[in-house]
Amino acid sequence: MAVAAGCGIWLWWGGEKKDVISRSDPYRIGVVTKSRTSEYWMMIQSGMETAARQAGAELILFSPESEADQEAQEKLAGSLIKKNVDVLAVAPIDSGTYPEYRKTAEKKGIPIVSYDTPFEDPDVPYVGIDNQKAGYRLAEYLCEALEHQGDIGVIAGDLRQLNHRQRVEGICDYIEKEPNMQVVFVEEGYGNRKLSETEIHKLQDQYPEIRGIIANSAVAALGLVDEVKTHNILVVSHDAQSDSIEALRDGSISALIAQYGYEIGYETISYIDAMYKGKNVPKKKILEAELLTGESLEKYDEKYSQ
Amino acid sequence: MKSIRSKILTAMIWITLLASAAVTVIFYRQSAGVIEENYLKTLQQRNAQMIDVMDQTMKNIHDITIYASCDQELKNGIQQYENRQNSEYLDLLAERLKEFCGREAGISSMYLLMKNEKVLVTSEEYPVYKKELQNSDIRNIETFFEEEKSPGILQDLVSDKELQLSFVEEIRSEKEEVLGYILSNVGERELYYQYIDEIYEDTMQEVVLLDDEGRVLTSSEKYETGAVYWNLECYQKRIGGAENFGTDGSNLYSYCKAPFSGFGLFVVTERNAVLHTLQETGKYFVCVLLIVMAAAVFAALYLSGLIYRPLKKLTGAMSKVSEGNLDFRAEVGSNDEIGLLAEDFNEMLDRIEDLIQRLIIEEDRKKDVELEALQYQITPHFMYNTLNSIKYAALIKGETETGKLIGDFVELLQAAISKKGTFITVAEEIHILEKYIHLQEFRYGGQFHVRYEISMETEGYQVPRLLLQPLVENSLLHGMDLKEKEGCLKIKTELVEGRLYLKVTDNGRGMTEEQIRKLLSEKSRKTTGFTAIGIPNIQERLHLYYGEDAGIYYESSEQETTAVIFLPAQKGDKNNETDQNNHCR
Numbered sequence: 052m053a054v055a056a057g058c059g060i061w062l063w064w065g066g067e068k069k070d071v072i073s074r075s076d077p078y079r080i081g082v083v084t085k086s087r088t089s090e091y092w093m094m095i096q097s098g099m100e101t102a103a104r105q106a107g108a109e110l111i112l113f114s115p116e117s118e119a120d121q122e123a124q125e126k127l128a129g130s131l132i133k134k135n136v137d138v139l140a141v142a143p144i145d146s147g148t149y150p151e152y153r154k155t156a157e158k159k160g161i162p163i164v165s166y167d168t169p170f171e172d173p174d175v176p177y178v179g180i181d182n183q184k185a186g187y188r189l190a191e192y193l194c195e196a197l198e199h200q201g202d203i204g205v206i207a208g209d210l211r212q213l214n215h216r217q218r219v220e221g222i223c224d225y226i227e228k229e230p231n232m233q234v235v236f237v238e239e240g241y242g243n244r245k246l247s248e249t250e251i252h253k254l255q256d257q258y259p260e261i262r263g264i265i266a267n268s269a270v271a272a273l274g275l276v277d278e279v280k281t282h283n284i285l286v287v288s289h290d291a292q293s294d295s296i297e298a299l300r301d302g303s304i305s306a307l308i309a310q311y312g313y314e315i316g317y318e319t320i321s322y323i324d325a326m327y328k329g330k331n332v333p334k335k336k337i338l339e340a341e342l343l344t345g346e347s348l349e350k351y352d353e354k355y356s357q
Numbered sequence: 358m359k360s361i362r363s364k365i366l367t368a369m370i371w372i373t374l375l376a377s378a379a380v381t382v383i384f385y386r387q388s389a390g391v392i393e394e395n396y397l398k399t400l401q402q403r404n405a406q407m408i409d410v411m412d413q414t415m416k417n418i419h420d421i422t423i424y425a426s427c428d429q430e431l432k433n434g435i436q437q438y439e440n441r442q443n444s445e446y447l448d449l450l451a452e453r454l455k456e457f458c459g460r461e462a463g464i465s466s467m468y469l470l471m472k473n474e475k476v477l478v479t480s481e482e483y484p485v486y487k488k489e490l491q492n493s494d495i496r497n498i499e500t501f502f503e504e505e506k507s508p509g510i511l512q513d514l515v516s517d518k519e520l521q522l523s524f525v526e527e528i529r530s531e532k533e534e535v536l537g538y539i540l541s542n543v544g545e546r547e548l549y550y551q552y553i554d555e556i557y558e559d560t561m562q563e564v565v566l567l568d569d570e571g572r573v574l575t576s577s578e579k580y581e582t583g584a585v586y587w588n589l590e591c592y593q594k595r596i597g598g599a600e601n602f603g604t605d606g607s608n609l610y611s612y613c614k615a616p617f618s619g620f621g622l623f624v625v626t627e628r629n630a631v632l633h634t635l636q637e638t639g640k641y642f643v644c645v646l647l648i649v650m651a652a653a654v655f656a657a658l659y660l661s662g663l664i665y666r667p668l669k670k671l672t673g674a675m676s677k678v679s680e681g682n683l684d685f686r687a688e689v690g691s692n693d694e695i696g697l698l699a700e701d702f703n704e705m706l707d708r709i710e711d712l713i714q715r716l717i718i719e720e721d722r723k724k725d726v727e728l729e730a731l732q733y734q735i736t737p738h739f740m741y742n743t744l745n746s747i748k749y750a751a752l753i754k755g756e757t758e759t760g761k762l763i764g765d766f767v768e769l770l771q772a773a774i775s776k777k778g779t780f781i782t783v784a785e786e787i788h789i790l791e792k793y794i795h796l797q798e799f800r801y802g803g804q805f806h807v808r809y810e811i812s813m814e815t816e817g818y819q820v821p822r823l824l825l826q827p828l829v830e831n832s833l834l835h836g837m838d839l840k841e842k843e844g845c846l847k848i849k850t851e852l853v854e855g856r857l858y859l860k861v862t863d864n865g866r867g868m869t870e871e872q873i874r875k876l877l878s879e880k881s882r883k884t885t886g887f888t889a890i891g892i893p894n895i896q897e898r899l900h901l902y903y904g905e906d907a908g909i910y911y912e913s914s915e916q917e918t919t920a921v922i923f924l925p926a927q928k929g930d931k932n933n934e935t936d937q938n939n940h941c942r
Contacts (some may be wrong), residue, residue, distance in 0.1 A: 074600040079616060109599075109616040113420060122427040126526065130419065133505045134617070 057062075079109045080323055081131030081139045083124055085168070085212075086243050087114035089270055090292040091312040095167065098316025105323040111136060118209060118243040121145050128152040132161055138323045142167040146213035162227060162326065166319040168214040169335075174189050176332070178319040180340035182214040185308040186221025186265070188342050191289045192306045193263045196285055201262035202235040204254065206271045208242025215242060218267045218289065233260065242267070245274025255282065263287070269295035269307075276303040291351065293344060300348060307343040309351060362665040369657035370650075378644050385642070388635055397609055401602045404613040406621050407556050411566075411622070412615035414463040414551075415508060418524050419617075421464065422541040425457040426526035434530065435471055435536045447478050447486045454480040458541075465521070465547050468514060468540040469528075470498055477514055481779055487515060498538050501525055508618060510572060510583040513542070520583045521545060522574055545582045548575040552706050560630035562608065569619030571596070596623055604628060604905075616725065667695040671702065683710055711845050722901060743769055762799055765792040773823060779902075783850055784816040784859070790825050790848065797833055805837060807842025815850040818857050821898050827891055828861040828920045836865030857926040862919040873911045892920075899924060 082099060084092050097309060103110040111134070113127035121144040129152040131139055139152075139161055146168060156163050162176075167178040194205060205222055207214035219237055226234050235258050238246070246254075255261075255278075263285040266272030272288030276298055279286060288295060291309035298304040318338055328331045343351050362764055423433060430453050438446040450469055456809040458467040458480040469478040475490040494514055501511060502525045511523040524541040553564050557577050565576040571589045573580045580586070586596075592610070595601055598930065601612040614621040627635070667690050674687035683706060687699040744767045752760035781789075787809065794807050814887045837844035847862040868876075892909065899907040899922070907924035 072600070072602055073598050075598040076614070077599060077616075111416075113416070116424055120424075120427060125425050126423045126427065127420070130423065132621075176711045 061329055065313060066115050076105050077109045078137040078321075078327060079111060079318065081128070081136035082110060082112040083128045083131065083139070083141045084112065084114040085118045085124065085142045085144055086116075088117075088245050090294065091269065091282040091290050091310075092243075094292065094312025095316035095319075098313035098318075099320045100316075102317045102320030102324070106320060108320070108324060108327075110320070115144070117165075118144060119240075121211075125152055127148045129155065132156050132159065135159065136161065138327055139163045140166055140319055140323060143170055143212065144209065145209060145211040146171045146216075164319065164326070165313055168212045171213055173334070176322070176326070176334050176336075178322045178336040179214070179315055180308070180310050181337050182217035183206055183221040183224070184218060185289065185310070186218035186267075187225045187304065188221075189218075189289070189308055189351060190222040190225035190266050191288050192342060192344070194225070196305055197232070197262050199229055200231050202233055202258060202260050203263040203265060204235055204258060204261050206241050206246065206264060206266040206275070207237050207239050208267050208271075210239045212242065215239075215267050222265055241274075243270050243272040244338065245270060248278070251275055252280045255279075272304055273298060296343075296348070298349065299343060299345060302345065305344065309341050309343045360665070361668065362661045365661040365664065366654075366657045369661070370654060373650060373653035374574045375647055379644055381642050385635070385639055386463060388638075389632055390756075391637055392632060393609065393628070397602050397604070397611065398611070398627075400624060400626070401613070402599065403556055404602075404611045404624060405600065407552055408613040408615045408620075408622050411552050411620065414461065415615065415618040415620070417461045418464055418541045418543065419508065421457055421460050422467075422526045422539050424447060425454070425467065425541075426528045426539045428453065428457070428509065431539075432528060432530060432536060435469075436530065437562075438471065438476075439536075440471060442474075444486070450478045451480065451485045451706045454478060463543060463547070463551065464541050465544040466775045468542065470495065470514070470538040470540065472499075472535060479515060481515070484515065498525060498540070502527055502538060509568065510574070511540070511542075514540070521549065522568075534655060541566065545575045553577055556622070556624065557829070558624055560633075562627050563623075565623045567596070567621045574620065592623070592625075595809040596621060616902070632718045642721075664695075666698060667693075667699065669689055671695060671699050674699070674702065677704060683713075694879070719901075722897065726898065726901065740770065744770070758799075759782040762796060765795050768792050769796065779821055780819045781817050781822050782816060783811070783820055783859075786820055786822070786825060787811055787816075787848070787850070789823065790829060793826055794829060797829075801833070801839060801844075804839040805833070805846055807846045807848065810847065810849040812851045815852050815926075817928055818852070819928060820857065820859070820924065824895060824898075824922060825859055825861060827895055829923075831920070832861060832863035832865060832918070833891065836863040838866055852926055855926050857924050859924075860919050861924040862917050864917045867915050867918050868911060868913040873913065876911070877909070895922065 080103060084095065086092050087096075092114065099112065111131060115121075115123035115127060117159065124141075124144050126307070128139060128141055128150070132152050132155045139156060141163060143165060145350055146165075149172070153163060164176045164178065168177045169175070169179065186255055190203075197203070205219055207219050209218050210219070223234060226232055236254065238250075240252070261284060264272075264279065264287075264289040265277065266275070266286060269288055269290035269292055272286055273294055274284055280303060285305045286303065287306040288304055289308045291307055291311055295304060295307055301305050315338060318336060322332060322336050341347070341350075373672070389923060394587075396536040431450060434446050434450040434453065438441075454467045454469055467480040470476075470490070472495060475488070475495065476491075477487040477490055479485060479487070497512070498514075501507065501509065501523075508522055510520050511525070513519040513521055521666075522545075526539045528539060529537045530536050538547070545901075548566060552566055557564050561577065563576060563578050565578075565580065565586055566574040567586055568574055570719040571586050572583055573586050574582065589596065595610045596612050597672050598612075599614050602610055604610070609626045609628055609631060611624045612621055667688075670690070671687050674685055677685045686703045686706065689696050689699045689703070721827035730861050744763055748767065749761045751757075751763060769789060769792045771791070772785075791809075793861070798805070798807075798911055825848065829848070833844075842864075845864045847860070849858075849860040849862065851858045851860075876892050877896065879891065895909055899909065903924055907922075909920065912919045912921065
């Protein structure tokens with residue numbers, strides 16, 4: 052009887068659940084991009100979110116409305132510093148400045164990591180491709196394709212950004228080796244922007260002998276392929292994203308530097324995670340960027356499907 | 358004393374009660390656990406989703422506030438108004454604010470505070486702008502921004518009374534001078550209908566949206582916006598971390614915190630409200646339990662009755678028998694163990710009755726035998742003395758023969774009526790027989806002669822007294838035809854395989870099988886004297902003393918007839934043994 056009563060009491064009270072599941076705050080990574088509109092930046096965001104999930108970190112991601120909006124980017128970064136994120140990742144619109152948020156971050160001891168675009172300050176870690184090398188290789192390919200003859204033009208991004216500047220430097224470095232070739236124009240400010248029809252026609256009128264164009268962003272490249280197609284001008288570009296790959300497939304773009312947005316995003320967060328957890332990380336994490344042509348597309352497809 | 362029936366009944370009821378109660382309690386607890394767990398998980402998921410949606414909106418509002426603070430049009434508008442003091446610029450600024458405000462449905466209103474001009478431009482239809490702002494209001498906004506409280510709770514600059522959630526960002530000119538502030542406001546009601554009302558259910562006690570310092574932004578209860586949540590201390594263990602949910606026994610809690618804004622949604626639900634349906638089911642279970650119990654009691658009554666009825670009959674029969682009614686028999690109503698018990702009991706009674714009957718008969722017979730023996734003792738001393746006097750008188754007168762005869766007779770008489778005991782040795786029996794035969798020889802005048810073949814080894818064995826005399830008497834009276842030929846009598850004793858054989862053989866007329874059977878089956882009669890002791894008497898005595906181990910039979914031919922008595926060869930004082938046996942009986 053006593054046993055039965057004991058069982059009863061145990062069943063009624065003893066088994067009472069008092070479980071509380073509590074998950075403490077994960078560490079927070081603040082990210083500021085340069086833009087949110089192009090596929091490249093969406094891929095970066097996707098890669099970052101995947102890596103943050105795996106690392107158990109919380110991602111707070113802000114984007115200015117356009118790549119030109121430096122003030123907004125700095126304010127967004129500033130607000131993340133105010134929010135006391137644990138690490139801040141920035142793709143600076145202006146690599147050369149030393150904005151307010153960096154000062155505050157230094158004061159608060161919040162580390163900053165640059166990705167996609169490095170700061171000129173070599174103390175800020177960088178995750179991304181070697182832009183100078185990329186420019187060099189694109190120029191090399193284009194010159195070969197043009198049989199080392201003729202004029203070429205460059206549609207560059209915002210040259211305040213070190214990545215775009217390095218790409219142009221890379222191109223010039225190579226062209227110097229080609230006695231029969233020269234860069235006849237470098238149009239700046241098309242990092243994530245297309246040239247207007249008028250701008251293209253103006254360039255065509257100005258440089259009728261042009262045989263090849265190196266675009267430093269996929270958006271700029273795709274904006275001019277239709278216009279230059281009839282003039283037998285070869286276009287090579289940066290950034291591997293679905294529309295630029297399609298353009299490569301149909302021949303309107305001859306070669307691409309395959310800078311994978313997803314990979315950059317993923318690697319950036321992995322780098323930050325390792326750094327945050329006290330592992331030894333190099334100052335720069337340079338990602339491989341292969342040159343994609345119509346022939347090597349198969350390889351790309353394989354990697355992309357993976 | 359409790360009967361077996363009540364014990365069985367109690368046991369069955371207890372077993373049923375315990376089993377049903379255990380099943381009910383376990384089932385209830387399991388179900389309650391599962392329901393609680395599922396409710397908590399679902400609640401937590403909804404809470405987390407709601408927090409995600411809210412945080413995304415807050416991020417959007419934050420972005421828009423920053424975009425607006427960097428907007429060149431706004432900057433130009435402010436500078437132009439500052440330069441020209443034309444209200445048209447304020448209308449243009451209001452239009453631009455409306456555009457920003459329209460980008461996110463979560464924004465209730467946007468204000469542009471021009472610090473130098475003390476003018477507030479709004480995205481509202483009315484007032485479009487408000488001039489001559491209080492210095493204190495402007496200072497408030499400045500402090501709010503500088504102290505990095507954005508997003509936080511601010512007093513509405515237009516209505517003055519209402520508190521609302523505001524995002525504040527300063528606007529700087531290209532010369533880095535502060536032109537003013539952009540405020541993106543979210544009203545308490547907007548927050549309530551967007552987030553609290555969406556998640557609130559009748560079962561919930563309260564749903565509160567708290568800022569990162571534990572102040573109420575909005576709630577399902579009438580809590581004051583901006584006041585520190587009154588239950589913060591009470592729930593301090595439950596409000597914290599990124600996620601926190603569970604139960605303390607009486608309430609279920611769920612807390613989710615937004616990573617960007619730091620706002621947390623806290624839900625308290627009464628456990629009983631969640632388990633309401635289960636409790637209803639619980640009542641139903643209790644009813645079922647009671648019905649099952651009642652059924653179990655009836656079943657127990659019926660079953661225990663089935664088991665108990667034959668047992669009751671058997672115990673009844675036993676008590677009647679124990680009262681002395683040996684004729685009563687238990688009723689055998691089933692084939693089970695109890696039926697078998699009743700059968701065995703009846704059988705046992707039969708055997709007892711049979712034994713008692715036999716005991717009574719044996720006792721009767723023994724009594725008869727004893728009476729007979731007593732009859733032999735009628736005035737023995739008087740007779741002995743008289744006969745002894747006659748014997749000595751005859752001897753004195755020289756009648757030696759007569760004296761000897763009388764002496765034999767006295768000895769015979771003494772042997773017949775002796776009190777010494779029932780058993781004597783074979784030698785003594787032969788000695789008495791010789792006396793008897795001597796008297797008979799005198800009577801028949803020597804018409805027969807006797808031959809004794811007494812085995813020496815038999816002489817010491819014990820036999821019942823006067824066993825052979827009736828056989829000799831039978832031979833003399835009925836066996837031998839003394840008129841036709843000389844009679845010849847043979848007395849023989851022998852020991853064969855532990856058995857004593859006493860034989861009397863005559864050369865008389867012989868007996869047919871029919872005669873032998875009749876003689877042996879004859880019932881014993883009461884005897885009045887010596888000669889009347891017949892064969893049946895011997896048979897009865899042998900049977901009485903030895904049972905089936907002793908008996909008498911006849912072997913007869915034309916030449917001779919032999920009566921044979923066989924009995925177990927036993928030495929020692931049989932009289933004492935017999936007496937003891939009799940005592941035992």
